[in-house]
Amino acid sequence: MPVTSLLKVEFSPQGVACGSLEAIERAAAILTDGGLVAIPTETVYGLAGHALQEKAVSLIFQAKGRPSFNPLIVHVRDVSQAKGLVADWSASATKLTEAFWPGPLTIVLPKLPGLIPDRVTAGGQTVALRVPSHPVALQLLRAIDFPLAAPSANRSEALSPTTAEHVWKSLEGRVDLILDAGPTGQGIESTVVDLSGPPRILRPGPVSSAEIEAIIGPLEGNSNEGDETLRSPGMLARHYAPRAPLRVLDDPASIRQSDIKKKGVVWIAFDGEDSLPEVATIFLPKQPSEYRRSLYAALHQADEMGATLILVSRPPEGPDWEGVRDRLSRAEWRQ
Ligand code: TXA
């Protein structure tokens, strides 16, 4: 078991501050040697390892307790590095990456045989790729000459981390280094779109299906259809959930009922909702991207508060709320 160190990294939109370059060099050295580093991305923190080293990839699965059937996203520094890993780069891939990379969109394409270990892709013939836009992740990817396999930096089945503290609590002793760049900006995991066949969303996220359709035309089916889990095994139930049971609430007034208003209930409400005496409440912004940014931190906080039941006011309809609605329904589904 490694001893975990944590290094703070200062950055601006232009890149990593001079005083923090040593942290990047340290991370690059660990990754080159096959070790694991938790890195900030604009979505959630990732547990990164050398994507072309079988041993490093095995360590990722081990550290997370992740089942081997669930493939990893490969993080690259640019389109050209991505193209070197796939068998077939489609016109849709060009359009979508021009529109959304670097950024919170993961594309799935047929993989080039013999380069990326089968462990990364869980034995499958496709690979998931993304260029993160976080200045720290980008600078690290530019400091090394190999791609990084990086699932979210949490133990399997737990909530994704949006701060270095979340990572520390979940993976201390299982990762060599955590780069702490403060809370992440997007707050939920990237949108995953499968381009290996007729384009379709495997996991909704910060980039909405409407935004994708505006670039490449209509998508196949709907991410909530039943056969989706066959193609994106990580989308099986038991993901994206806090420890406590979670319920999405249509009518906050129903909390007043005695069976709901019991000890240990934490209510995640919208700013401006009337607070209820004796109900621990976390208020989140009504603006969709701000809500998204704070949601996981609120769920982590509810768990820390010892919640026995988390109630979440139902978010509105509409494309801006797609990712949030997806994660809440998965968290609820588990119960
Ligand atoms: O925002 C994100 O995507 C974060 C940051 C760290 O980049 N990463 C992340 O990774 O959420 P993870 O491993 O927690 O989720 C990856 C998702 C899983 O649902 C997995 O099944 C799916 O992507 N996936 C990976 N490779 C795939 C493939 N070849 N085909 C279909 N789905 C794939």
Ligand code: MG
């Ligand atoms: Mg995950």
